Amino acid sequence: MTKIRTRIAPSPTGFLHLGTARTALYSWAYARHYGGEFVLRIEDTDVARSTQDSVDQILHSMHWLGLAYDEGPVYQMQRLQRYQAVIDQMLAAGTAYRCYCTPEDLEAMKAAQEARGEKRLYDRTWRPAPGKVLPPIPEGVKPVIRFANPVDGVVSWDDLVKGPISISNTEIDDLIIQRADGVPTYNFAVVVDDWDMAISHVFRGDEHINNTPWQINIYRALGAALPQFGHLPVILGDDGQKLSKRRGAVAVSNYDEAGYLPEAMNNYLARLGWSHGDDEIFSLEQMVQWFDGTHLSKSPAQWDAAKLLWVNAQHLKAMPDGELAQRVQPHLKGLVTDERLIGICGLFKDRCDTLVALAGWVRAFYEDVQPKAEDLAQHLTPAVVPALDLLAAKLQNVEWTASAISAAFKEVLAEAGLKMPQLAMPVRVLVMGTPQTPSVDQVLFLCGREKVLSRIAKR
Numbered sequence: 099m100t101k102i103r104t105r106i107a108p109s110p111t112g113f114l115h116l117g118t119a120r121t122a123l124y125s126w127a128y129a130r131h132y133g134g135e136f137v138l139r140i141e142d143t144d145v146a147r148s149t150q151d152s153v154d155q156i157l158h159s160m161h162w163l164g165l166a167y168d169e170g171p172v173y174q175m176q177r178l179q180r181y182q183a184v185i186d187q188m189l190a191a192g193t194a195y196r197c198y199c200t201p202e203d204l205e206a207m208k209a210a211q212e213a214r215g216e217k218r219l220y221d222r223t224w225r226p227a228p229g230k231v232l233p234p235i236p237e238g239v240k241p242v243i244r245f246a247n248p249v250d251g252v253v254s255w256d257d258l259v260k261g262p263i264s265i266s267n268t269e270i271d272d273l274i275i276q277r278a279d280g281v282p283t284y285n286f287a288v289v290v291d292d293w294d295m296a297i298s299h300v301f302r303g304d305e306h307i308n309n310t311p312w313q314i315n316i317y318r319a320l321g322a323a324l325p326q327f328g329h330l331p332v333i334l335g336d337d338g339q340k341l342s343k344r345r346g347a348v349a350v351s352n353y354d355e356a357g358y359l360p361e362a363m364n365n366y367l368a369r370l371g372w373s374h375g376d377d378e379i380f381s382l383e384q385m386v387q388w389f390d391g392t393h394l395s396k397s398p399a400q401w402d403a404a405k406l407l408w409v410n411a412q413h414l415k416a417m418p419d420g421e422l423a424q425r426v427q428p429h430l431k432g433l434v435t436d437e438r439l440i441g442i443c444g445l446f447k448d449r450c451d452t453l454v455a456l457a458g459w460v461r462a463f464y465e466d467v468q469p470k471a472e473d474l475a476q477h478l479t480p481a482v483v484p485a486l487d488l489l490a491a492k493l494q495n496v497e498w499t500a501s502a503i504s505a506a507f508k509e510v511l512a513e514a515g516l517k518m519p520q521l522a523m524p525v526r527v528l529v530m531g532t533p534q535t536p537s538v539d540q541v542l543f544l545c546g547r548e549k550v551l552s553r554i555a556k557r
């Protein structure tokens with residue numbers, strides 16, 4: 099059996115898009131499932147739009163997602179010699195040819211075709227044929243190289259996602275495979291690379307379905323073995339339109355910044371176009387075990403921000419406290435913490451759906467809190483003030499443990515004739531800045547005697 103090799107081939111013309119991240123995840127998981135290899139290739143032949151900053155962002159997001167690659171990053175612009183060698187070979191074999199049409203020629207061709215109501219296809223003016231006399235080579239025009247696509251017949255493949263697809267060669271023309279400046283175009287470079295890199299399975303977005311017939315024809319012209327193709331349906335925004343920057347956050351890095359866990363992002367992306375029974379919450383390891391290329395959805399998936407948030411909350415809750423303490427760190431932006439951080443994470447993780455929310459709680463333990471005037475007015479009634487003084491006095495001397503704090507509360511309640519919420523709520527507001535917190539004795543314990551006393555006194 100041939101070795102399973104997959105790849106992700108982003109163009110560095112922006113951040114890592116959620117759709118590309120999903121394709122990367124599926125390609126990675128497929129390779130891992132079958133004990134194969136996963137390659138990262140940077141498709142930087144669009145020189146005007148490719149930037150190092152985008153490369154850095156893509157690498158960073160791949161790292162954040164935890165999708166490790168076995169080879170790469172391979173940069174297409176470092177492979178120009180190889181593409182040139184293949185072009186030369188194709189020119190010699192007659193499967194490619196030089197075309198000297200100027201942009202004006204092509205414009206005129208297009209206008210004439212439109213006037214005749216025909217599809218816009220290159221008319222093969224410069225394609226050599228037995229007995230055909232080519233036009234004289236114009237002075238000063240640098241040629242592009244075109245692929246001599248078969249003029250008839252049908253290109254078919256059995257798509258791993260979409261099933262059988264056929265396209266007639268009369269529908270497509272002789273595409274440009276090398277620009278006049280010597281840089282190859284996507285459809286050509288992708289074939290040479292996937293061939294050289296022995297890629298066995300190509301997963302990509304279904305916007306590339308129209309490119310695949312050309313690519314298959316190029317493979318055949320090169321006598322190369324075909325990979326299998328799987329075209330994943332688009333991801334739609336919650337408005338039913340293609341997910342795009344204009345309609346919300348589509349960069350993987352946005353979610354990192356917003357406090358999502360990569361575990362949750364992978365889990366959510368996995369379910370966006372693939373399923374394993376009714377399993378909703380799972381780890382990458384489980385996905386690798388299950389992801390065999392079946393149960394891929396043919397129809398577009400709809401991005402659901404609320405669902406992602408829910409998935410994130412589930413992973414947050416399930417994460418060990420010590421691990422969480424490390425993950426929340428970047429969101430604390432330099433705040434100096436101590437060993438209490440682990441306990442704080444444990445106490446608050448159930449009520450947070452992002453690391454940013456968790457970081458907000460952590461701050462309350464290390465920085466000053468600002469209770470809202472309306473919370474103070476509601477909970478800090480004159481009746482409770484003597485009880486607060488009593489509590490403060492007791493807390494000054496108790497052993498600093500949650501159970502001793504709890505016992506102090508009970509004594510004060512009995513002495514002052516109050517119910518728990520009447521005392522706990524104002525204490526929460528004063529100590530944490532909000533009446534909604536987990537168990538008050540735990541919160542006070544983690545906050546520390548000194549801070550608790552000074553915050554209760556500051557009313």
Ligand code: GLU
Pocket residue numbers: 106107108109141288301302303306
């Ligand atoms: N550079 C292409 C893209 O980002 C890759 C497509 C492919 O995987 O073949 O869309």
